[in-house]
Amino acid sequence: MQLIFSSKIPAANHHLPDQRTSIPRQLFRLTRLGLHIIYGVAVAATILPYLNPIRRDRTIRRWSRQFLTILNIRVVTKGAVPNDAVHSTMFVANHISWLDIHALNSIHPVRFIAKSDIRSWPVIGWLVAQANTLFIDREKKQDASRMVTAVADGLRAGDCLCYFPEGTTTDGTELRPFKGSLMQAVVDTGTVIQPFSIRYPRSDGSVNTAMAYHGETTIWQSLRMILMQPHPVVELDFSVPISSAGHERRGLCLMARQVIAKQLNLD
Numbered sequence: 328m329q330l331i332f333s334s335k336i337p338a339a340n341h342h343l344p345d346q347r348t349s350i351p352r353q354l355f356r357l358t359r360l361g362l363h364i365i366y367g368v369a370v371a372a373t374i375l376p377y378l379n380p381i382r383r384d385r386t387i388r389r390w391s392r393q394f395l396t397i398l399n400i401r402v403v404t405k406g407a408v409p410n411d412a413v414h415s416t417m418f419v420a421n422h423i424s425w426l427d428i429h430a431l432n433s434i435h436p437v438r439f440i441a442k443s444d445i446r447s448w449p450v451i452g453w454l455v456a457q458a459n460t461l462f463i464d465r466e467k468k469q470d471a472s473r474m475v476t477a478v479a480d481g482l483r484a485g486d487c488l489c490y491f492p493e494g495t496t497t498d499g500t501e502l503r504p505f506k507g508s509l510m511q512a513v514v515d516t517g518t519v520i521q522p523f524s525i526r527y528p529r530s531d532g533s534v535n536t537a538m539a540y541h542g543e544t545t546i547w548q549s550l551r552m553i554l555m556q557p558h559p560v561v562e563l564d565f566s567v568p569i570s571s572a573g574h575e576r577r578g579l580c581l582m583a584r585q586v587i588a589k590q591l592n593l594d
Contacts (some may be wrong), residue, residue: 329531331516332452332555333460340341341408342517343448346557347412347555347556347557348399348554348555348556348557348569353499353554353555355504356397356398356399356554356575357550357554359397359501360394360397360398361562362372362496363390363393363394363397364450364451366455367390367394367454368450368453368454370386370390371453371454371457371458372457375457376457377468378572381411381515383436384411384429384436387432387436387458388432388433388434388435388436389431391429391432391433391436392433392435392495393505395426395429395433395561397556398553398554399428399556399557399559399562400426400430400553400559400560401561402430402433402434402561402563403560403561403563404434404562404563404564404565405561405562405563405564405565405568406523406564407521407563407565407568408434408435408563408565408567409434409435409487409501409521409565410435410549410562411435413487413521414485414486414487415482415487415516415518415519415521416482416484416485416486416487416488416518416519416520416521416568417478417488417489417490417509417510417512417513417520417521418431418437418487418489418521418522418523419489419490419491419498419499419520419521419522419523419583419587420489420491420522420524420525420587421493421502421524421525421540421542421591422491422493422495422496422497422524422525423496423497423499423525423527423539423541423552424451424496424527424538424539424549425451425540425541425546425549425551426538426561427491427525428455428526428559429443429582430524430561431489431524431563432458433589434563435487436487437456437486437487437488437489438458438459438460438461438476438481438486438487438488438489439460439461439488439490440460440462440463440478440488440490440509441455441460441461441462441463441465441487441491441571442463442464442465443462445462446462448546451546452526453578453591458551461474461477461478461481461508461537467567471508471509474508474509474512475508475509475512475515477573478512478538479512479515479516481527482512482513482516482518483516489510492505492506492507492509492584493505493506494506494582495536495541496498496518496533496539496540496541497539497541498536498541499526499527499534499536499538500534500536500567500593501593502584502587502591502593502594504584505580505581505583505584506580507576507577507579507580507581508576510571510576510577510579510580510583511576513571513576513579514571514574514575514576514579517571518574519568519569519570519571520568520569520571520583521565521567521568521569521577522565522566522569522586522587522594523563523565523566523587524562524563524564524587524590524591525561525562525563526561526562526564526591527539527559527561528560528562529552529561530558535556535559535560537548537551537552537553537555537556538552538556538559539552566586566587566588566590569583
């Protein structure tokens with residue numbers, strides 16, 4: 328997906344709510360969001376590099392919570408919600424939106440594994456990089472080996488990481504096949520994975536596809552649709568962590584997908 332600013336919303340993604348936030352409130356939220364991002368840039372440039380890991384995580388968690396609050400997004404957690412004592416864990420989830428990152432960071436800050444093109448996004452790409460994100464170039468097969476080593480080093484150091492094995496986003500109504508090459512890092516370090524599902528529900532329980540960032544949707548179109556939502560919700564359902572002991576990466580990948588598919592009621 329390219330970062331293209333456009334006023335046109337593709338027909339395929341035109342699943343907007345019956346009730347919409349008023350234009351003045353949308354502009355108010357957008358203004359607050361811009362100021363919050365500027366604040367985030369200032370903190371990331373002057374304070375974040377000098378904080379110890381505990382204070383760094385607290386700062387990222389607080390900023391992410393405020394980010395979601397500005398957009399009026401309510402985060403609902405279920406299952407084995409991780410606490411601050413959780414470390415050396417690979418979080419694995421389905422992927423729907425750029426909001427997924429902020430939703431997880433608002434609960435338990437992690438190092439994300441993201442596509443290399445995100446690094447080039449204006450402002451947001453820089454902020455993501457300052458949060459110790461690991462970037463992978465999926466177009467280069469040799470980059471997978473480098474990433475496995477980098478992820479393994481992070482897990483051995485006690486870091487929590489997260490990646491989305493579908494390799495792309497969906498509208499939330501399907502679960503694509505998982506790519507499991509990075510699971511090798513979990514096997515090599517003898518650590519654990521914690522699968523969790525991400526869902527954006529409507530008030531009637533159906534999937535709120537207007538919250539998705541997928542297909543040809545641009546970041547600006549996605550933001551516009553999110554701003555239109557009067558009371559958006561994101562649900563994070565955490566499973567019990569799965570030990571890598573006695574498993575190889577394909578088996579771990581299959582178990583993670585089965586858990587997430589069951590949580591989402593998807594095949």
